[in-house]
Amino acid sequence: MNHAIRTENLGRIYKIRGGKKSEPRELVALKGVHLQVNPGELFGLLGPNGAGKTTLIKILTTLLAPTSGNAFVAGYDVCRHQQSIRQRINMVSGGEASGYGLLTVRENLWMFSQFYGISSKEANRRIKELLEIVGLQDRMNTKSSDLSTGLRQKMNIVRGFMTDPQVLFLDEPTLGLDVGASREVRQFIRKWVNDNPTRTLLLTTHYMVEADELCDRVAIINKGRVLACDTPVNLKRNLQQEAIYRLEVSPFEGPECERFEVLPGVNNVVHTPMDGYTILEMILTKDDALSSVVNTLTREDIHILNLQKREPTLEDVFVDLVGRSMEEVERAEKVRGEI
Amino acid sequence: MGGTHSDRILHKNTGLKLFLQTIAARAYPRIIGQHREKSWVFFEIFLPMLAVAAYVFVYRAIGAPEEYIGFVVIGGAMIAFWLNILWSMSSQMYWEKEQGNLSLYIMAPNSMTAILLGMALGGLLATTLRAVVIIILGSWLFNVSYTINNYIQLIFILILTMVALYGMGMMTSSIFLLLSREAWHLSNLAQEPVYLISGFYFPIKSLNFWVAAGASIIPLTLGLDAMRQLVFASGDELGFLPVQSEIFILIFLCGFFLIGAYLLLAYMERLAIREGRLTESRR
Amino acid sequence: MSWISQSFSRINTFPNLKSLWNSFWVGAWLGWQIESNWTDPFLFATYSIIKPLSGAAILVVMYGVISEGDFDDPLFTYMFIGYAFYIYVTQIMNGIVWAVIDDREHYKTLKYIYTAPVHFPTYLLGRSVASILIGSIAVIITLLFGVIFMHIQIDLAGIDWLLIFITLFIGINMLALMGLIIAGVMLILVHHMWDLGAAVAGSLFLFSGAVFPLEVLPPAIRWIGYLLPVTYWLELIRRSLVGSIALAYPTFNNLNNLQLLGILVIATGALAVIAFISFRWCEGQARDGGLIDRVTNY
Numbered sequence: 001m002n003h004a005i006r007t008e009n010l011g012r013i014y015k016i017r018g019g020k021k022s023e024p025r026e027l028v029a030l031k032g033v034h035l036q037v038n039p040g041e042l043f044g045l046l047g048p049n050g051a052g053k054t055t056l057i058k059i060l061t062t063l064l065a066p067t068s069g070n071a072f073v074a075g076y077d078v079c080r081h082q083q084s085i086r087q088r089i090n091m092v093s094g095g096e097a098s099g100y101g102l103l104t105v106r107e108n109l110w111m112f113s114q115f116y117g118i119s120s121k122e123a124n125r126r127i128k129e130l131l132e133i134v135g136l137q138d139r140m141n142t143k144s145s146d147l148s149t150g151l152r153q154k155m156n157i158v159r160g161f162m163t164d165p166q167v168l169f170l171d172e173p174t175l176g177l178d179v180g181a182s183r184e185v186r187q188f189i190r191k192w193v194n195d196n197p198t199r200t201l202l203l204t205t206h207y208m209v210e211a212d213e214l215c216d217r218v219a220i221i222n223k224g225r226v227l228a229c230d231t232p233v234n235l236k237r238n239l240q241q242e243a244i245y246r247l248e249v250s251p252f253e254g255p256e257c258e259r260f261e262v263l264p265g266v267n268n269v270v271h272t273p274m275d276g277y278t279i280l281e282m283i284l285t286k287d288d289a290l291s292s293v294v295n296t297l298t299r300e301d302i303h304i305l306n307l308q309k310r311e312p313t314l315e316d317v318f319v320d321l322v323g324r325s326m327e328e329v330e331r332a333e334k335v336r337g338e339i
Numbered sequence: 340m341g342g343t344h345s346d347r348i349l350h351k352n353t354g355l356k357l358f359l360q361t362i363a364a365r366a367y368p369r370i371i372g373q374h375r376e377k378s379w380v381f382f383e384i385f386l387p388m389l390a391v392a393a394y395v396f397v398y399r400a401i402g403a404p405e406e407y408i409g410f411v412v413i414g415g416a417m418i419a420f421w422l423n424i425l426w427s428m429s430s431q432m433y434w435e436k437e438q439g440n441l442s443l444y445i446m447a448p449n450s451m452t453a454i455l456l457g458m459a460l461g462g463l464l465a466t467t468l469r470a471v472v473i474i475i476l477g478s479w480l481f482n483v484s485y486t487i488n489n490y491i492q493l494i495f496i497l498i499l500t501m502v503a504l505y506g507m508g509m510m511t512s513s514i515f516l517l518l519s520r521e522a523w524h525l526s527n528l529a530q531e532p533v534y535l536i537s538g539f540y541f542p543i544k545s546l547n548f549w550v551a552a553g554a555s556i557i558p559l560t561l562g563l564d565a566m567r568q569l570v571f572a573s574g575d576e577l578g579f580l581p582v583q584s585e586i587f588i589l590i591f592l593c594g595f596f597l598i599g600a601y602l603l604l605a606y607m608e609r610l611a612i613r614e615g616r617l618t619e620s621r622r
Numbered sequence: 623m624s625w626i627s628q629s630f631s632r633i634n635t636f637p638n639l640k641s642l643w644n645s646f647w648v649g650a651w652l653g654w655q656i657e658s659n660w661t662d663p664f665l666f667a668t669y670s671i672i673k674p675l676s677g678a679a680i681l682v683v684m685y686g687v688i689s690e691g692d693f694d695d696p697l698f699t700y701m702f703i704g705y706a707f708y709i710y711v712t713q714i715m716n717g718i719v720w721a722v723i724d725d726r727e728h729y730k731t732l733k734y735i736y737t738a739p740v741h742f743p744t745y746l747l748g749r750s751v752a753s754i755l756i757g758s759i760a761v762i763i764t765l766l767f768g769v770i771f772m773h774i775q776i777d778l779a780g781i782d783w784l785l786i787f788i789t790l791f792i793g794i795n796m797l798a799l800m801g802l803i804i805a806g807v808m809l810i811l812v813h814h815m816w817d818l819g820a821a822v823a824g825s826l827f828l829f830s831g832a833v834f835p836l837e838v839l840p841p842a843i844r845w846i847g848y849l850l851p852v853t854y855w856l857e858l859i860r861r862s863l864v865g866s867i868a869l870a871y872p873t874f875n876n877l878n879n880l881q882l883l884g885i886l887v888i889a890t891g892a893l894a895v896i897a898f899i900s901f902r903w904c905e906g907q908a909r910d911g912g913l914i915d916r917v918t919n920y
Contacts, residue, residue: 014615058615058618061446062445062446062612063442063445063446063612063617063618064612064615064617064618065609065612065613065615083448086446086447086448087351087353087448089446090446091443091446093439096439097438097439097917098438098439098440098443099440100368100372101916101917101918102368102371102372102375102376102812102918103367103368103371103372107367107368107371110364111364111365111367111368112364112443112447114360114361114363114364115360115361115364115443115444115447115448115449115454116351116447116448116449117351117352117353117356117357117360117448117449118348118351118352119350119352122348126348145916145917145918146912163348164347164348372812372814372918373814376811376812376814376918378811378812378814378815379814379815382811382815382817382818382821383815383817383821386821386822386824386825387821387824389824389825389827389828389829390821390824390825390827390828392828393824393827393828393832393833394684396828396834396838396839397681397684397701397833397834398684398688399834399838400697400701400833400834400835400838401684401685401688401689401697401701402688403684403687403688404688407687407688422817426816426817434728437728438917521665524669527673528669528672528673531673531676531677531680532672532673532676534676534677534680535676535677535679535680535683539680540680540684541680541683541684541687542687545683545686545687546683
C-alpha cells in the first residue's frame with residue numbers, strides 16, 4: 001500500500017547554543033519514529049509541549065532535514081524530492097502571524113494561492129467559497145492586521161485548505177482560539193476529511209479531547225518517541241481491563257503519590273492539589289485494589305470527599321504510558337529548562 | 340462553519356508560469372503597500388534629495404569642477420538601487436523569517452528566486468521614482484548639463500547594471516537565510532563602504548587601481564563609471580576603464596551573479612533545512 | 623488645539639523621579655543588550671571601526687581628488703571635525719527610530735512596554751543611550767584616524783575642555799529630543815519608513831553647516847541653518863577643538879562662545895517643549911488608530 005506519510009526510524013538532533021562561554025549541547029527532538037499514515041486518514045499526533053510534534057511536522061513539510069532515518073510524504077522522500085512534496089502539501093500552524101497586515105484577507109489568500117500555481121480565477125472562487133464556509137465572508141476586504149486572533153487563524157486555515165493539498169498538516173490549529181471557535185474549526189476539519197476521502201490530514205495537538213474527537217488514529221509521542229499508535233477506541237480499550245478512579249480528598253502533607261503507588265494493584269497515581277482539596281486520579285489493575293487505597297487514606301486521616309469510577313480517556317492512556325500526566329510532564333520539562 | 344469544499348483543482352501551473360505568477364504575487368504586497376501608505380513619497384524622495392544636495396555643496400565649498408556636481412547627482416540617484424538591494428531584498432529574508440512567512444515560501448512549490456525577484460520588482464517603483472526625481476531635480480537645481488551621444492549604449496549599460504546588481508542582491512539574500520539579527524547589522528555595515536569603493540560621489544579612478552578593480556565586483560561601480568563616461572563631456576578622462584571593457588565585465592557579472600544566485604540559493608536553502616534555521620527565531 | 627491641552631493635562635499625572643529613572647534605566651539597559659550582543663566582540667569591533675571610517679573616507683577622497691591631496695588646508699580640518707561629530711546626529715536619530723520599529727514590528731513588545739507603568743518617552747530616550755555610546759566610539763575612532771593619518775590640526779593644549787564637555791552634554795540631549803520627535807512620528811508611520819532617522823539626519827546634513835560653512839549655501843535656504851540647534855552645536859564643537867580654524871570662517875562670527883551656548887541651551891529647551899507636545903500628539907494618534915501593536919512590514 002502507498003502510504004500518505006511514512007517514516008522509518010526517523011530522528012532529529014538539535015545542537016543548542018548555550019551562552020557565549022558554554023559549549024553547544026545536543027537536544028534529541030525525535031528518536032526512532034516509525035509511522036504510517038494511510039491515504040484518507042485523519043491522523044493525530046498527541047503529546048505534551050516539547051514532545052517533538054512540531055519537529056516531526058517540519059521534517060514532513062521539508063522545512064527541516066532529519067539527522068537519521070527516512071521520511072516519505074505522498075510517496076516522495078523528504079530529503080531528495082522536496083519540490084514534488086511541496087506541490088502536494090500545505091500546512092497551518094496555530095498562533096500563526098503570517099501574511100502582510102496591510103493586505104486584506106482576500107489579498108493575502110490570493111497571494112499565497114499564486115505560489116501554488118493556481119490561476120487567479122480559480123483562486124478567487126475557492127477563497128470566496130471557503131471564507132463563506134468559515135464565516136469570514138464579510139471580512140474579505142478587511143486588512144488582516146485588523147482581525148482578531150481567532151479570525152486571523154480562520155484566515156490561515158483557509159490558506160491551508162484552498163490549495164487542495166493531497167496531504168495537509170495542521171500543527172495545533174486551535175491554539176489560542178476560544179471554545180466556540182475551536183469547536184467550529186474541529187467540525188470543519190472533520191467534515192473536510194469526510195468529504196475528501198482521498199485527502200490526508202495530520203493533526204498535532206496537546207488537547208486530548210481534540211485528538212479523541214477528530215482522529216481516526218492517534219500516535220502518542222513523548223520526548224521524541226512514539227509510545228503508542230492506534231485508534232482512540234483501541235488505545236482506551238487497553239485500559240478498560242484496568243479500573244480508573246477519581247478521588248477528591250482533603251489536602252495532605254508529605255510525599256504525594258509514592259504512598260499509594262507502592263500499594264498492590266495500583267499502577268499509576270496523578271496528584272493534583274486544588275484550592276481546599278486534592279484530586280487523586282488512579283489507574284488500578286482491578287477494582288479490588290481500591291480497598292487498600294481507602295485503608296491508606298483512612299489510616300493517614302485523609303478524608304474522602306468524592307469518589308468516581310470513570311471511563312478511560314486518552315489522558316489516562318498517556319499517564320499509563322508515561323507514568324505522569326501531560327501537565328506534570330510539561331511542568332517538569334519547564335523546570336529542567338528544556339522547554 | 341457550514342459545509343465543506345470538495346472539488347479538486349484540476350490544474351496548477353508549474354515551471355515558467357509558476358515562476359512568473361510568484362513574482363507577480365510577491366511584488367503585489369509591495370506595490371499595494373506603497374499605494375496604501377503614501378508617506379514614503381515625502382520621506383523617500385524629498386529627504387534623500389537634501390542629502391544629495393549636501394554633497395553637492397561639499398564640492399562647491401572645495402571648488403570642484405562642475406562635472407563633479409553631476410557625479411554627485413547621478414551617484415546619489417543610484418544609491419536608491421543599492422539601498423533597495425540591501426534592505427528590501429537581502430535583509431528582508433530575515434524579516435520574513437521572523438514573521439513566519441519564510442517557511443510558507445519554502446514549503447510552497449515556487450522558487451525562492453521568484454520570491455526575491457518579486458520583492459525587488461515590487462520595490463522598484465519607489466526606488467526608480469526616487470532615482471528619477473533626484474536626477475531631474477538635482478540636474479535642474481544645480482544646472483547639471485549632460486552630453487549624451489549614445490542613448491542606446493547608455494540604456495544598455497543601465498539594464499546590465501540593474502540585472503547584475505539584482506543578481507548580486509539575490510546571492511546575498513541567500514546568505515541571509517542563515518542569519519538572524521546580524522543580518523540587519525551586516526546590511527548596515529555594507530552601506531558606507533560601498534558608497535566609498537563604488538565611487539558614488541567621485542570617479543572610481545581616484546582610488547588605487549587595485550581597490551577600484553576589487554570594487555568592480557559590485558556592478559554599480561563599473562555601471563556608474565560607464566554611465567558617467569557617456570553622459571559627461573569630460574567623462575572619458577575620468578573613467579576607470581574604457582566603456583566597452585566595462586560593458587563586457589558587466590555582462591560577465593550578470594552571468595556570474597545570476598548563476599551564482601541560483602546555485603547559492605539552492606545550497607543555502609539546503610543548509611538552512613539541514614541546520615533547522617528556517618524557522619528559528621534567534622532574536 | 624485640544625491636543626495641546628490634552629498634552630499639558632498630562633502634567634498632572636507626570637510620574638515621579640524614581641519612575642522616570644526606572645524607565646530610563648530599563649530603556650538604556652535594553653538598548654545596550656540589543657546593540658551589543660548580536661555577534662562576537664571581534665566582529666562588533668570591526669563593525670564599529672569600518673562603518674564610521676568608510677563614511678569619513680568618502681569625504682577624504684572627495685576632498686583629496688579636488689585639492690590634490692592638500693589636507694593641510696584648514697578647510698579640511700573644518701570639514702572633518704564637522705563630519706566626525708555629525709556621526710552623533712545620524713546614530714541617535716537612527717537609534718531611536720529603530721527602537722520603535724524593532725519593538726513594534728520585530729520583537730512585538732511595544733504594546734507590553736506601552737501598557738507597563740513606564741514613562742514611554744523616557745524609555746525611548748533610554749534606548750538612545752546605546753546609540754550615544756556607539757556613536758561616541760565611532761566619533762573617537764574617526765577623530766583618531768583624522769589626527770594620525772590625515773594630520774587634522776587638533777592641538778591638545780589648545781582644546782577648551784570645559785566648553786567641549788558642556789557642548790557635548792547639551793548637544794546629546796538636544797539630539798535625543800530631536801530623535802524623540804521623529805520617534806513619535808514613527809509611531810504613526812509604517813515599517814517602510816525604516817530609514818526615517820537617517821533621512822532626517824541626511825537632510826540636516828545640508829542645512830547645519832556640518833561639512834562646509836553655512837555661507838556656502840545660497841541665501842534663499844541659508845536661513846534654515848540658523849534655525850537649527852545642530853548648527854550652533856557643531857560650531858561650538860569646532861570652536862572648542864580648533865578655535866582658530868573655526869573662527870577663520872564667517873559662520874556666527876558675530877557671536878561669542880557664551881552667546882552660542884546660550885542660544886543652544888534656549889533652543890534645546892524649546893526643543894524639549896516641542897518634543898513633548900509632538901510626541902504626545904503622535905502617541906494619541908497612534909492609540910486612537912490602534913497603531914501601537916500593528917505589524918506593517920511588506
